[in-house]
Amino acid sequence: MQFFETRIVWSIIVGLFIVFSVFWSFPEESEAVVKCPATKPHRPSTFDSHKQTLLRILHSEEFRNASAMKLQAAIRTRTEVYDDDPISVEDDFAYWSKFEKFEHLLRSTFPLFYNKTTLHKVNYHGLVYIWEGSDPSLKPLVLMAHQDTVPVSNITLSQWEHDPFSGDYDGEYVYGRGIADCKDQLIGLLEAAEELIINGFSPRRTVIYSFGFDEEVGGPRNKNAEWLEEKYGKDSMYAVLDEGGINLDTIQGVKMSVPGTAEKGYMDLKIILETPGGHSSIPPKHTSIGIIGEMIVELEKSEFPTYFTEQNPAFWEYVCVAEHSPDMDSSVKKSILRAAHDEKANEIARNYIDVELGKGFVVKSTRALDIISGGVKANALPEYVELTINVRIAMEETVETVVKRIITTIEPVVDKYNLGLAFDLDGHQELKPSKPAGNCLVKVVQAFPPAPLTPTRGNHWNIFSGTILHVYEVVAPDSRGLVVAPGIGSGNTDTKYYWNLTKHIYRYRPGLLPGVYSKEHGINEYIPMDSHLHLIVFYYEYILSVDETDD
Incomplete structure (x- = not known):
């Protein structure tokens, strides 16, 4: 009897030990580890009745060739813009009349679309087409x-394997300036509509x-969003889709699609140095060019701090990578998944993304020293030197914090040479009095803060990300296992003008290649024709799915 009592006691002790182990460990695990947002494929209820159309878009040689001809015509109608264009x-x-030619091309190419929509021209060349729905x-x-493209430098023409404005098509690829950014998107939208x-x-x-005409130079002439807000009011749109994101890529062994659900902020900033002039035969130890050279050294030595927080959609991108990657070191995986609640793990995650992957631009602000000018003559001391810096602002920072950091970086050089210091951000402010x-x-020449975060929970996101999954199931069966995750836009698109219209803004261009692989803005820009057909299928399905849902 004593033997059985002893066994019962020990069973109770072991059971209590297990219960307490679970009690103490499970909350820690559930609180410390974050999960990749799960997405399921979504297709419209009418998919079966539309499936043959999608297959024709993807596999008909007749459709493929006709579509290629539309892309070629768009490339041959040149719409380059420059930084110094008339504001x-x-x-x-006369200068802007190239966009009249482009609109005439669209009108002649897409008669069915023009018949079903109403075109409003905003600021002459902004195109807003309204396809009126039955339920107001x-x-x-x-x-x-956007209709515009970056220019092609004449110096690089000999390096182009295909004339940049010929729209060459070899049956597999279409080549030309603007094909990847983003005339294929514009033409594909209208093809899907037709x-x-x-x-x-x-x-x-x-x-x-909504098609702007100066996106590549920041969009100062783009009044489309302003016009829409006047007509419909604030928070009046279901969602906004524009170019951007990573459409299909393999990241650390994970097949991924990473639409942009926010964008870093943007700033163009100048450092202007004015010093007394004089004859170059009697120079000071350091001219203004030498002084600004020291500032450049300090600016390039300095680093912006890194962040890995849920304010940045790249946080969820790397959580998804860590959860699914067959290649990532297990200790790094663990750190990324615990980074939201563990300071040391967060530091490891930031260092991994910044240093080991070389993707620091997604977890910190960046600065690029892009233009410098100064001096007028070889035997005259430079009296005026100007440095232009482009900054992309992390989600966790502001225009003000970035400006303050830049000033702090150059301030020791200012003090070393006994200079006055001021800054201009919404008004001139003297920091150190003027000096001889x-x-x-x-x-600050122009600036805007990081974009608001697009929600990645709920019906809007489920339909959008689910459509991506379903389309790739249809067009690329070998993409099974694809993970759709939110990401950060390192560049900036015209969506910055649309923030008042909706909180659901997606920056995404469907296809096979991320834009950087298509040499957008570069020599020999191209796209696979298959990518363009995938884009048409995506917008065809997405419009159907959104049309079925209520707000």
């Missing part, structure tokens, strides 16, 4: 692209197509 269209109507209670969907019209689709939800030896001005 007002009224200043030079539903918020409109906005689909975006295929829907051919199939008898009539939207419940209004669909708006010279004066330094830090001037």
